[in-house]
Amino acid sequence: MGFLRRTFFSPPWRLIRFFIPFTAVVPLIVYRLTLFTHVYPGVSSTLTTAAAGLCPQDDLAYPLFAMAARWVAGLSFADLPTRLNLFCAMCGGLAVSLFYLLVARLVFIFACENPGGAMAAMPPRLRGTDDDADDADIPLRGQDGFATNADGTLSIPASVQAHNRRVAYAAVLGGLGAASVLAFCAPFWLVATRLYPYAFDLLLIFLIINLIISYDQRGNQVSLFVSVLLLGACSVESPIFLLLMPIGGVILLRSIILNGHATTYRVLFVVLTGFVGLLLALYVLWQTAEVCAAIPVPAPRPILRVFLETMKRELIRWIPSFGWSYVFVQFLFPASISFFIFSHAFKRRTPFLLLTQLALVVPLLPTLLNLSVARGADGEMTWLGRMLNWVHLDTSIWGVARLTSKIPVYQHVIIALFIGMLVASWFLMREIFEEKIEEELDYYEYRDNPLVCRIGAVLCWPLLALALLVPFFSYSDIDPDEGTFADRVIDEIYRELDGRDWIVNMRLLKHHLMVRAHRDGRQLTFLATDDAQGARSKQNLETALRTDPSFATSRYRLINAADLSTAAFLREWFRHDTNAFKRVVLFDSPELWRDNGFLALPTGFFLSGAPRDTGVDTAALLTQYYAFGEAMAPLVNPKTPDTIRYYAYVRKGLNGQIARMGNELAVLLVAKGRVAEAAALLEHVSNRAPDNLSVVLNRYELATNKEGGTEAQGEIETQLRLMQRNEDTFALTVTSLQERDGTLLNQDVLGYVRKNIWDRGAGQRHQWATAKGFRTDPMTAMRDRKRELVQTITRQIDANEFDDAERHLNLLLDLDDRDSFALINKARIAIERRDLPEAGLWMDLAKENKVPEEELVWHEAALLILDGKNDEARELLNKVIPSRPGDIRLWGLLAEILLQAGEYPELESRVFPALRSAASKREHYLMHMVRGYILRNNGPQDYPLARSSFLRALALNRHLHQVREDLLRLDDVLDVPAFSEEDAKEVLRLNPEHAFANYLWGSVRLRRGELDLAEDLFKRSLEKERNAPAYAGLGAVLFERGEMEQAEKFLRRSLDMDGQRLFTLHTLARLLIATGRLDEASRALAPVMDSLPDDLDxxxxxxxxxxxxxxxxxxxxxxxxxxxxxxxxxxxxxxxxxxxxxxxxxxxxx
Structure with a gap:
């Protein structure tokens, strides 16, 4: 062993480097054995589909990782999830190895005996000699400036060699401990065996930091240029690289100066290298923007906007959303004292410093032990758990994070660093009692406490053992089979899909289904109706429509409809293709089937369509539903509850989806007259999903009105009262309820339950300004309820939310059918809806209940205007307004009369100033509307301002239909394509058959050269009504195609209907020029030149x-x-x- 030690481990750094491969290979082997070979639910599934090109990326997060993942996805080995997850495992293994090296370097920096940093492990450099020094005493200098002996070997004092040897041992132990904690802590183990960007990013971070330290300590210029290049290239990867770039730049600048490399050419080359790195970062960002859903066309401004939003979102994710007390005790507190501790831990050993080190390590123990809340057999916390809970040490940070969707990887990196540094620091305390004092080592401090050193040397080994045992504590959270339930569910959905490839409103596991179809070489199309489709999604849908030959007969009509909304596209598709229902499935919104003449048939997790006149075997559907529920029960309702909240969220969503299908099947059964079976089915569904309000309301409807399950009526009412505690019953609407929970058999049942079962006071709790309790006096309680209703109704009427206001007015009338406020406003809503008979009825009721006449003035005048008696209404208003000059509604009626009469001078000089004064404290749509008409009357120079006023008025009151029509006419005159498209599409979403809006949008398509799409819009406009603009547009399309004869026929027909239309005359002049009839062209073009001399066309x-x-x-x-x-x-x-x-x-x- 001595020979091996002298041969292989003579320099301390060689000992450290010996373990670098092991710290990479061992974690990689473990990661491969525990690799998740499926699509992991959550962010990982989104990244998988984006890497495979199955869907666009949502934002510009992690562009380097996204590019690397796309490259790996293009390889051919294994299946898609396995090779992507294996790529992360390789990144994780390399990151652990670099982290080991980083900790070892830091130990050398802190444990050196002189300010030379890690160079304490090397011989001292010769900075120079004094003039009076004896040459014989000066050691020889080698080529690198190190002290050498006469035989050329390095000159290292024996004491320095011994100390460096111990520092090397400490660095190895600290590095191995830190590497073990990082590699096998649950968060990092999780992201290293699933597709997450953290392992890749940490690999880059550790590489950059190691390169910076290498240059700082050894002066290696290769490390300098590579680190500068990586700092620039990785600057757009995530916020942590943006923080690392300036810090690393300052450290490198200091190192350049200290290493004597601050020459002009070297500094210039460093700057150029950094610039190349930034250009590479911009290139990567641009490439990612090309596949980003938030950027329809890559350009600097949208890229910058989305990039800043992405960085902001990533920074927000660093902030814990739950368990702040645990984060403070177990991470923020140790981090705050770590700077003081590690600045002294390697230099002094005193009782106070030992106590601070223990204060640092104790909060880290829950992370090392991977603690979760300890409970007894009865579910109660044990005495030890309560004690640990009191100091917030009963659950680790990861145990808290499992309840959220965040993975605290960076926090565990810092914790692993603390563990490694403490192990190294305590190991070096052995020197105090192993070395003889008389040796007088340079590193020895006489102020060190021997007892403290002995305690530290003893504690080193338990702490190291805990660090090495981290894999055993974390393994229970890294189950390769955990999360595979999603693939099993998707296999079932994919089997039920059969040949259908258009998926609508799939909320959960959408990306899993994409990958499953990709495995079979299929491409599914996903649509959503609840929100506006992004530009990138519309482009993908248009591409699908253009490339699919089945859409050849109605392609352009469908493309135009898809550009409006998904519902419009489906409506047009079902109208033009009788077999389209065979390709579509809906996960909710059954009205899309019913409104287009189909039956909504529950099939597994989704709704299939069938023609309304088709016979349906409801018994087979019912049997199939029960069998499907039993088969899915182990997946959506496991016996062991999920410890990761996202799993529980997915399972709850799947269970809720099965319940929705059961509710829709019950609706179908009732429609077929099978009420008893529907009642039994709803009872079964209610037991499966007790929080589904639509199911309970349908049960109540059957029990009360359909004689289905009448014996359970009391139980249902009790359940409804219990559900009121978790429902905002006061603001709940039929539309929102059906969108959330499913179809109601009778939409009036919600109002009945609200009036007769739910406590009205509890239903209004969300509207209360203060936390007042219920009063015992019935009259006082009635007064409070009416006050809250009046406040809500007033706010809704001011916001022009007439449907919600009418619903609350009905509640108010239930409390008091003679309430004057309710009667007046019921009449007002009827007037706003232009319903003269109903308005007259409520006015009569108000007068019968002796409502003061001064409160009915506006209503009387409005009724006169609706009846066409403008002169009488004007006389009445002129009589009342002087006594009520601040009533903006009265001025609005007068403005309406003046607009109909065309008396703009009085409107501008008298009415508009009064409206502006009345709206000074609170913005009102009437002021903007009148201002828009005045500006429009001033002439074309004020048309842009008039359009802005109309838009603001519509934003405040969406019920101004005439204003919307006039806005389209303004757009036609302004001839700004962006304005015309925006306003025309807004109208067409409300009324797809609107003639002028179709023409206006068609003119925009024509200007862009989209002739086929423009032609379809012009034809659709003509289908609604024969109009000159559409004929002119159709003629222009035919002219651009070269069909001169047909084009001239349509243009002449347009001129017969409107001989002064400049666009028609201009197009006709172009046609006459092209056919060589120059005199006629000159006569046709003359009035156009007189009216539009500056128009470039x-x-x-x-x-x-x-x-x-x-x-x-x-x-x-x-x-x-x-x-x-x-x-x-x-x-x-x-x-x-x-x-x-x-x-x-x-x-x-x-």
Whole structure:
């Protein structure tokens, strides 16, 4: 052994390096044995599908890792999840090895006997000699400046060799302990055997830090340039690299100066290397942006916006969302005292310092032992658990994090570093009682306490043993089979899908299904109706529609519909393809089937469609549902509860999905007249998912109105009262309830239960401003309830939420059917809806209950306007307004009368100032609406301002249908494609058949050169009504295709309907020029030039006409004017201008 030690471990660093391969190979072997070979639920599944290119990346997080994962996914060995998870395992093994080396380096830095840092393990450098020194006493200097003996060997004092040997032992023990804690702590073990970016990032971080230390201690210039390159290239990977870049830069600058490398050329090369790294980072970021769902087209501004949002989101994830007290005790407190401890731990050994070290290590013990809450057989906490709970040491940080979706990897890296440094520090305390004092070693401090050193030397081994036993404590949390239930569920869903490949509203395990289909070489299309599709998703959907030959007959109609919304796309698809239902499944929103003429049939986890007139075997569906529920029970309701909250969330969602399918099947059974079976099914579903309110309400509906399960009515009412505790029953609506829990058999049952079963006071608890208790006096309680309702109704009416306001008004009328506030506002809502008979009915009721006439003035005037009696209404308003000048609603009625009469001077001079004054404290839509009409009346120069006012008025009140129509006309005149598309699509989402909106959007498509899509929109506009703009647009499409005869026919028809439409005249002039009828073209273009002399398209047409008329000099002058501002011209103008310039140059060169 002595020979081996002298041969292989003579320098201390060789001993340290000897264990580097072991710290990589051993964790890698363990990771391979415990590798998760399936798609892990959560973030890992999203990263898997993004790496395989099955779906776009959500943001710009971890671009380097994403690029590496895409490269690994493109390899051919093993299956997709296995090779991606194995890649993370390799990164984890290398990261552990680099972490071991890092800890060992830090131990040398702290344990050296002079300020030379880790160079204490090397011979001292010769800085120079004094003039009076004897040359014989000066050791020889080698090429590297180290002290050497006469035979060329390094000159190292014996005391330094002995000390460095012990420091090497301490570094090895501390590094191995730290490596064991990091490699086998549950969070890092988890991310190293699943697809997570943390192992990859930690590998880069440890590599960069080791390179920085290597250059600082040894002056290796290769380490300098590689570290600078990596600092720049990794700067966009995550926020921790953004923090590391300036810190590492400062350390490297200091090291360059100390190592004497601060020359001009070397510093310049370092700067250029950093610049190359930054360019590489930008390249990686750009490549990631091309597959990012949040960036439709890669460009600097959207990339910067999404990148900043991503960094902000990642920083927020560092903040614990749960268990702050545990994080403080077990991490923040040790971290706060660690700087003081490790700055003295290797230099002084005193009782106080030992106590601080113990104070550091005790909070780390729950992490080493992987503690969770200890409970007795009856579920109660044991006495030891209560005691540890009092000091927040009964559960580790990971035990708390399991209840959230966050993985505290970085916290465990710091904890592992603390353990390694403490092991090394306590090991070095052996020197105090192993060495003789008379040797007078340089590193010995006479102030060290021998007892403290003996205690530390003894504690070193238990702490190291705990560090090495971490794998045994953590193994229970790293089960390779945990989480495989998701793949088993997906296999069942995939089997039930059969040939259907369009999936709508799949909320859970969507990425698992993508990977499962990818294994068979299939591509599924996923749609969602609850939120607007992103631009990238729309592009993918459009690509699918263009490439699938089954959509050939209605492709462009479907692309336009898909650009509006998913519901619009499905509606058009079902309308044009009678077999489309065979390719679609819905996980919720059964109304998409019913509204389009289909039956919603529960099939496993989803709803299939069948034509409404098709016979359905409900008995078979019922048997299939019960069998499916039994088969899925072990997966969605395991006997052992999940300790990871996300698993429990997924299982609860799957269980809720089965319950929703049971509810929809019950609705189908009731529709077929099988009430008894439906009642039994709902009872079964209610037991499976007791928190599903739709199921309980449907049970109550059957028990009370359908004679299904009447004996259970009392039990159901009790269950409803219990559910009220967890429901915001006051704000609950039928729409939101059906979206969340499923279809209701009778939508009125919710209102009935709210009135007769649920305690109204408890239902209003979410509206209370203070935590008042219920009063015992019934009259006082009634007054409080009415007050809360009045406040809520007033707020909803002010926000123009008339549906919710009417529902609460009905509640108020249930409390007091003579309440004047309720009667007045019921009449107001009817007036707002332009329902004259109902408004008159509520007005009569209000008068019968002797509501004061001054409170009915607005209603009387509004009824007169609805009845067409504007003069009488105006007279009434002019009589009342002087006494109530601050009533903005009265001014609004007067404004409506003046707008209908076209009396803009009075509107501007009298009404608008009053509206602005009345809306000074609170913004009101009437002020913006009237301002918009005034600006529109001023002329085209104020049209942009008028549009802004209309948009603001619509934002405050979405029920202004006439304002929306006038906004479309403004967009047509303004001719700004972005404005036209935005406003037209907003209208078409509400009314897909709107003629003018279809034309307006078609004109935008036409300008972009999307002729097929534009043609479909123009035809759809004409299907609704024959109108001049759509004929003109269709003629323009045919002209662009070269079908001159048909194009002219449509343009002439448009002019017959509207002879002053400039767009039609301009298009006709272009057509006449192309067909050589220059005189007619000149006559058609003249009024266009008079009205739009600055329009660039018109000027190009005029230039073309002049060239055909051989007026080349005049055409050349116009072309020269355009070329002066060529850089400012839009792309489509430059595209038309270039051939004209070439043709004109050819004419002049003849």
């Amino acid at each position: 018109v000027r190009l047409t005029w230039i073309n006409l002049l060239m055909r008329q051989r007026k080349l000099d005049q055409a050349a002058m116009l072309v020269s004017d355009l070329l002066d501002d060529e850089d400012l011209l839009p792309y489509h103008i430059r595209r038309r201008l270039k051939p004209l310039v070439a043709e004109l140059s050819a004419e002049f060169s003849k």
